[in-house]
Amino acid sequence: MPFVIAVPKEMTEGEKRVATVPEVVMKLTKSGHEVRIEHDAGMSAYYPDNLFSAAGATIAFSRADLLNGANIVLCVQPPTVADVDQIAEGAIIIGFMNPARNPEAVIRMRDRKVTAFALELVPRITRAQSMDALSSQATAAGYSAAILGSAHCPKFLPMLTTAAGTIRPATVLILGAGVAGLMAIATAKRLGAVVEAYDVRRAAGEQVRSLGAKFLELEINAEGQGGYARELTPEEKVQEQQMVSEAVARADIVITTAAIPGRRAPLLITKETVAMMRPGAVIVDLAAESGGNCELTRPGKTVQEHGITILGPQNLPAQVPFHSSQMFAKNLQSFLSLLFDKDGAPVREFSDEILAASLLVYAGEVRHGPTRDLLSGVKS
Numbered sequence: 001m002p003f004v005i006a007v008p009k010e011m012t013e014g015e016k017r018v019a020t021v022p023e024v025v026m027k028l029t030k031s032g033h034e035v036r037i038e039h040d041a042g043m044s045a046y047y048p049d050n051l052f053s054a055a056g057a058t059i060a061f062s063r064a065d066l067l068n069g070a071n072i073v074l075c076v077q078p079p080t081v082a083d084v085d086q087i088a089e090g091a092i093i094i095g096f097m098n099p100a101r102n103p104e105a106v107i108r109m110r111d112r113k114v115t116a117f118a119l120e121l122v123p124r125i126t127r128a129q130s131m132d133a134l135s136s137q138a139t140a141a142g143y144s145a146a147i148l149g150s151a152h153c154p155k156f157l158p159m160l161t162t163a164a165g166t167i168r169p170a171t172v173l174i175l176g177a178g179v180a181g182l183m184a185i186a187t188a189k190r191l192g193a194v195v196e197a198y199d200v201r202r203a204a205g206e207q208v209r210s211l212g213a214k215f216l217e218l219e220i221n222a223e224g225q226g227g228y229a230r231e232l233t234p235e236e237k238v239q240e241q242q243m244v245s246e247a248v249a250r251a252d253i254v255i256t257t258a259a260i261p262g263r264r265a266p267l268l269i270t271k272e273t274v275a276m277m278r279p280g281a282v283i284v285d286l287a288a289e290s291g292g293n294c295e296l297t298r299p300g301k302t303v304q305e306h307g308i309t310i311l312g313p314q315n316l317p318a319q320v321p322f323h324s325s326q327m328f329a330k331n332l333q334s335f336l337s338l339l340f341d342k343d344g345a346p347v348r349e350f351s352d353e354i355l356a357a358s359l360l361v362y363a364g365e366v367r368h369g370p371t372r373d374l375l376s377g378v379k380s
């Protein structure tokens with residue numbers, strides 16, 4: 001049975017991404033689905049309407065025309081309550097849902113019996129790699145962070161031997177070597193910097209070294225559940241901050257990406273450490289939205305302290321919207337394939353491991369335990 005797949009224009013401030021791209025639309029329409037895209041939905045990512053039309057999509061000139069009769073809605077940012085009100089009962093919405101920050105929309109999806117899949121809940125197993133939007137967007141964020149840091153740095157990054165003298169390469173320090181951190185390392189290396197990196201998971205050391213960067217070692221190994229880091233003990237935090245502050249003081253650019261799922265980002269750079277840095281040095285704090293890895297970070301702002309520039313960017317993937325949208329759209333295309341069997345018929349139940357784990361709301365029930373617990377304290 002062909003589906004009507006709708007893609008709204010993202011309305012969140014600063015959001016330039018779009019949930020599908022013409023290449024993916026072409027595949028979906030070839031499989032017999034009808035794809036509708038809201039007028040100018042891809043404009044900020046440089047995918048104009050005419051490319052979507054050529055790929056077989058219908059352009060909808062109002063949100064109501066787009067959503068009326070749609071079976072599947074694809075989005076980057078979570079829907080608003082007003083959007084949910086226009087989605088038919090039983091329809092499926094797929095995208096980042098950020099349930100902790102959007103409890104009202106989750107409640108409305110539950111009450112209107114909309115089915116919601118949250119991409120941030122896709123398990124990080126090998127079979128789900130092609131659907132892992134957290135990873136694809138972290139890749140875009142890590143790349144952008146290195147470019148942003150170098151753009152604010154008053155120095156060249158590579159070593160240069162010129163008639164006007166020899167320039168020493170800049171030193172870039174990456175704190176947190178997960179997906180974003182590894183991409184920041186690779187990008188800074190390509191720009192010619194000397195790169196050092198640190199992570200509390202010792203397993204990250206091999207990946208850091210394979211990119212040609214130096215891995216800073218501590219006695220701590222804080223590998224927690226599912227390959228994520230655990231929170232450090234108070235003694236470990238003191239040990240870590242001391243080592244980190246020495247490395248920060250010798251860096252020209254520091255990119256911080258340290259995160260612990262469901263918790264405030266760990267504080268790695270105190271204001272005293274910032275005061276030890278060289279004038280002109282730059283900090284790009286990717287953890288700004290979850291509390292910041294640097295004490296002086298202001299989310300969404302650029303601040304100057306002691307001649308140090310501290311950037312707290314929000315939504316870095318939106319800085320490279322063409323490719324971050326392309327990767328996101330491919331993640332969704334893979335995810336959608338789970339909703340149909342080999343004959344193209346919709347699956348009757350969401351028992352597949354990936355679907356079951358990412359199912360946030362279904363048949364009037366919040367299926368994700370932590371979100372259900374959270375909502376028990378929210379008035380509906």
Ligand SMILES: NC(=O)c1ccc[n+]([C@@H]2O[C@H](COP(=O)([O-])OP(=O)(O)OC[C@H]3O[C@@H](n4cnc5c(N)ncnc54)[C@H](O)[C@@H]3O)[C@@H](O)[C@H]2O)c1
Pocket residue numbers: 123124125126128129132134135138175176177178179180181198199200201204226227228229232240257258259260261266268
């Ligand atoms: N499909 C897969 O198999 C798959 C896909 C993506 C990621 N992963 C793995 O998942 C894990 C988490 O990746 P992520 O990028 O989402 O992580 P994340 O965004 O949760 O955290 C970023 C990094 O911060 C580090 N960190 C946390 N506390 C720290 C501290 N106090 N000091 C320094 N660093 C600290 C973490 O170890 C992590 O590497 C990694 O092991 C990654 O390789 C697996």
